[in-house]
Amino acid sequence: MSLQHFINHAVSPWMQADGPDADIVLSSRIRLARNLSEFAFPVIASKEQAQKALYFIKEKLEDESYHSLGTFEWLQMNELQSIEKRVLVEKHLISPNLDKESGDSAVLINESESVSIMVNEEDHLRIQCLFPGFQLNEALTLANGIDDWIESKFDYAFDEKRGYLTSCPTNVGTGLRASVMVHLPALMITQRMNRIAPAINQFGLVVRGIYGEGSEALGNVFQISNQITLGKSEEDIVEDLRGVVMQLIQQEKVARRDLLKMSKIQLEDRIYRSYGVLAHSRIIHSKEAAKCLSDVRLGIDLGIISGLPRTILNELMVLTQPGFLQHYFKESLTPDERDVRRATLIRERIQLEQNQDEPRD
Amino acid sequence: MECQECHIRPATLHFTKIINGHKTEVHLCEECAREKGEIMAGSNAFSIHNLLSGLLNFEQPMEANGGSHEHDPLQCPKCGLTYNEFTRIGKFGCDECYKTFDEKLNPILRKVHSGNTAHIGKIPRRMGKDISARRKILDLKDRLQELVEKEEFEEAAKTRDLIRELERGGDQ
Numbered sequence: 001m002s003l004q005h006f007i008n009h010a011v012s013p014w015m016q017a018d019g020p021d022a023d024i025v026l027s028s029r030i031r032l033a034r035n036l037s038e039f040a041f042p043v044i045a046s047k048e049q050a051q052k053a054l055y056f057i058k059e060k061l062e063d064e065s066y067h068s069l070g071t072f073e074w075l076q077m078n079e080l081q082s083i084e085k086r087v088l089v090e091k092h093l094i095s096p097n098l099d100k101e102s103g104d105s106a107v108l109i110n111e112s113e114s115v116s117i118m119v120n121e122e123d124h125l126r127i128q129c130l131f132p133g134f135q136l137n138e139a140l141t142l143a144n145g146i147d148d149w150i151e152s153k154f155d156y157a158f159d160e161k162r163g164y165l166t167s168c169p170t171n172v173g174t175g176l177r178a179s180v181m182v183h184l185p186a187l188m189i190t191q192r193m194n195r196i197a198p199a200i201n202q203f204g205l206v207v208r209g210i211y212g213e214g215s216e217a218l219g220n221v222f223q224i225s226n227q228i229t230l231g232k233s234e235e236d237i238v239e240d241l242r243g244v245v246m247q248l249i250q251q252e253k254v255a256r257r258d259l260l261k262m263s264k265i266q267l268e269d270r271i272y273r274s275y276g277v278l279a280h281s282r283i284i285h286s287k288e289a290a291k292c293l294s295d296v297r298l299g300i301d302l303g304i305i306s307g308l309p310r311t312i313l314n315e316l317m318v319l320t321q322p323g324f325l326q327h328y329f330k331e332s333l334t335p336d337e338r339d340v341r342r343a344t345l346i347r348e349r350i351q352l353e354q355n356q357d358e359p360r361d
Numbered sequence: 362m363e364c365q366e367c368h369i370r371p372a373t374l375h376f377t378k379i380i381n382g383h384k385t386e387v388h389l390c391e392e393c394a395r396e397k398g399e400i401m402a403g404s405n406a407f408s409i410h411n412l413l414s415g416l417l418n419f420e421q422p423m424e425a426n427g428g429s430h431e432h433d434p435l436q437c438p439k440c441g442l443t444y445n446e447f448t449r450i451g452k453f454g455c456d457e458c459y460k461t462f463d464e465k466l467n468p469i470l471r472k473v474h475s476g477n478t479a480h481i482g483k484i485p486r487r488m489g490k491d492i493s494a495r496r497k498i499l500d501l502k503d504r505l506q507e508l509v510e511k512e513e514f515e516e517a518a519k520t521r522d523l524i525r526e527l528e529r530g531g532d533q
C-alpha cells in the first residue's frame with residue numbers, strides 16, 4: 001500500500017477539511033447516549049439478549065441512509081480483526097469499551113466517517129458526530145437530526161422526569177457529551193495552562209489529554225467536555241462549553257502573540273529543531289514525536305513553516321499510534337521496532353509533501 | 362501544576378469532586394489517579410464512574426434504617442437487577458430500574474449532576490408528542506397568569522384560546 005493511499009484510508013475524510021478556528025480547535029464532537037425500552041441495557045444483558053438487541057437494531061439501520069450523510073456501513077465487532085478494531089479506536093470512531101462490554105456489538109459509520117453510531121456499548125446506541133474546527137452547534141444540530149431519525153424507528157427508554165435513561169447515572173437526562181479537541185502549545189510553553197485548567201473545572205467542564213497511553217496531554221492536545229448531563233438543556237450545555245472554549249482560544253492567541261513578541265528567535269529555534277527531528281531522525285518515541293509535531297504545527301499556524309498542511313498534526317498523531325503503525329507495516333512490532341518504524345513513517349510523510357511541491361513533468 | 366498525591370509528576374487529570382455536597386478540586390497524575398481508582402483504564406469516560414460507585418456505597422448504610430429485614434428488598438421486576446447490585450456496578454440494568462429505585466435516586470443524581478435531579482432538555486420527537494404538548498400547555502398557562510396580572514387582557518384572551526385549542530386537539 002502506498003503511503004498516500006494509506007493516509008487516505010487512515011485519516012477520516014471529515015478531518016481533512018478546515019473548520020472555523022482551526023488554528024486552535026482541531027475538532028468538535030457531540031455524543032448522544034440512547035437506549036431502547038424493549039431490551040435490558042448491554043451492561044447486564046445476557047449473550048442471548050444482547051444478540052437479540054443487536055439484530056433488532058441491525059435490521060432497521062444497516063445500509064440505511066440519512067440525508068446527505070450517505071449509507072451507513074455496519075461493522076460488527078466479532079467479525080473484525082483486533083488490529084482493525086484498534087485502528088477504529090485510534091480514529092476515535094469507536095471507544096475501547098465497544099468490544100469489551102460484549103462481543104455482540106457493532107458500529108455504523110458513514111462514508112466520510114463524520115458520524116458513527118455504536119451499538120451495544122455501555123448503552124444500546126451512542127450517536128457521535130464529529131466536525132472539523134469549532135462547530136459545536138453544527139454537530140448538535142446533526143446529532144439531533146440523526147436522533148429523531150433513529151427515534152422514528154425505535155421506542156427509546158425515556159422518562160419525563162429523568163429524561164433519556166442511560167446505563168450510567170452520569171449520562172442520564174440529555175445523554176449528551178459535547179467536547180472539543182484543542183491544541184494549546186503556547187499556553188503550555190508559557191505555563192499558563194496550569195492556572196487555566198482548574199478554572200475550566202469551575203464551570204463544570206472536564207479537561208484531559210487525549211493522545212498517548214492514559215490521559216497525558218501528548219502533543220499539547222486537550223479535550224474539554226461537559227460533566228453534567230441532567231438539569232440543563234442541550235443548548236445550554238453546548239453554549240456553556242462554547243463560551244469557555246472561546247475564552248481559551250483568546251488566551252492561546254494572546255500567549256502566541258507574547259511568544260512571538262518576547263522570544264521570537266527562541267521560538268523559531270524550537271520549531272525548526274523539532275522540524276529537523278521529524279524530518280531526519282531514525283528512532284523516535286511517541287512522546288518525542290508528539291512534542292515535535294506540536295511544535296511544527298505551531299510553526300505552521302504562525303507562518304514560520306510553510307509547505308506543510310495544518311492537518312499534519314492530527315494526521316501524524318493518529319498515524320504514529322501503535323495500531324496504525326502495525327497496520328501500515330503489516331506486522332506486529334515490539335516497542336523498539338515501533339520507534340524505528342514511526343521515524344520512517346514520519347520522514348516519508350514529510351518527503352511526500354516536499355515532492356508534491358516540486359514541479360512534475 | 363504538580364500532582365497533589367505524589368508531588369513528583371505533573372498533574373494531568375483535573376476535575377471537581379463533589380463529596381457530601383462539598384466541592385473539592387482534584388489534580389492528579391495518571392499513575393496516582395489509577396492507583397486511587399479515579400480512572401478506568403482505556404475508558405473514554407472520566408473518573409466520575411468510579412467515583413460514583415463510591416457515592417453509591419456510601420448510600421448503603423442508610424438503607425439499614427429502612428426497617429426492612431429482608432435482604433435486598435428492591436429488585437427491578439423487568440431486568441432482575443437488585444439495588445445492592447446496582448450500587449456495586451454503578452449501572453442501571455434497564456429503563457424500569459429508574460422507576461424501581463426512584464426513591465433512592467435523588468441524592469445520587471444531585472451529587473453527580475451539581476444538585477439537579479430532573480431533565481429539562483430534549484423530548485423524543487415521536488414518543489414524546491404528548492409530553493411536549495402538555496408542557497406547552499403548562500407554559501402557556503403560566504404565561505396567561507402573568508398576562509392577567511399585568512392586565513394585558515387582549516393578549517391573555519389570545520393565549521387562553523390557544524390553550525383551549527391545544528387541549529382539544531392535541532395532535533397537530
Ligand SMILES: [Zn+2]
Binds near residue numbers: 364389
Ligand atoms: Zn502523582
Ligand SMILES: [Zn+2]
Binds near residue numbers: 439440453454457459
Ligand atoms: Zn431493570
